[in-house]
Amino acid sequence: MKFLDLCKVYIRSGGGGAGCVSFRREKFIEFGGPDGGDGGNGGSVWAEAVDGLNTLIDFRYQQHFFAKTGQQGMGSQCTGKTGDDIVLRVPVGTEIIDEDEETVIADLTKVGERVLLAKGGNGGWGNLHFKSSTNRAPARANPGLEGVERTIWLRLKLIADAGLVGLPNAGKSTFLAAVSNARPKIADYPFTTLVPNLGVVGVDGREFVMADIPGLIEGASEGRGLGTQFLAHVERCSVLLHLVDGTSDTVVEDYNTIVTELEAYAETLGNKPRIVALNKCDALDDETVAELKASLEAASGGPVLAISGVAKMGVNDVLRGIFTEIDAARVVEEEPAPWHP
Structure with missing residues (x-):
């Protein structure tokens, strides 16, 4: 196995799903009203220190990690599915550094330590959220927030006494x-x-x-x-x-x-x-x-x-x-x- 102790990684969290504009339409219900659900949150990008690794060689063959976007909201007050998170599994002793190669974001020195690198975007509100006494049939919904895109460096410092x-x-x-x-x-x-x-x-x-x-x-x-x-x-x-x-x-x-x-x-x-x-x-x-x-x-x-x-x-x-x-x-x-x- 080749030893690699410094690599550049591109990450992006998932954007939130858009809210839904929907109205309840059922037989024998004269005034259904809005029932658009919220969009799901986007997936986040995490880093976790795991046991059994002593090199960053895995990140030589894959440098881009993009989390999933949240699902759009649906009618009947159904909220969209949250996007799946992505976890970067790194050796114990890995420093996570910002793109400027100076600012240390995190230093993972123990097995199981986790740090959030990019939070997923929130899902947008469906039109059910905008219903009020003066607006009984809102026809608007919010789009989901965009994800966070950033470039980071992973630097390994071996743990030795x-x-x-x-x-x-x-x-x-x-x-x-x-x-x-x-x-x-x-x-x-x-x-x-x-x-x-x-x-x-x-x-x-x-x-x-x-x-x-x-x-x-x-x-x-x-x-x-x-x-x-x-x-x-x-x-x-x-x-x-x-x-x-x-x-x-x-x-x-x-x-x-x-x-x-x-x-x-x-x-x-x-x-x-x-x-x-x-x-x-x-x-x-x-x-x-x-x-x-x-x-x-x-x-x-x-x-x-x-x-x-x-x-x-x-x-x-x-x-x-x-x-x-x-x-x-x-x-x-x-x-x-x-x-x-």
């Missing part, structure tokens, strides 16, 4: 494959990962979801490489795992490059909790690992873990550190807002 960031070939996909059942593509050339991958990671009898995104390079915020188009998928993460290639000749520069691109993308992403890990340490001797760790700790201002995704060295310590940050974030989210009079 932790995100993997780093330069290409830093070992992110190898790490994800080592700690989960995910099977991302792994090769010895840059940009092996072209789309985000998700994996369920378990440690100490607990589980969390980790996202691996394509590697960043210097100037990614300006569109170089794959740019920052996939950074949105780690915006919702509670913590980032920053992997630095220990076999690189410019370890500190590599670390600073990623931090610069994260801060250039969004302040919230730059300030997100990060765990720094020096990867591929199985290919280095102890003295070199100690020197690189000291350099990275001086640059990051915090502790640095020495790990190896291939040899699974130090992996559990990293996962426990990630779980600590996830638990801290969940406690903050669950705290009730302070009461104010």
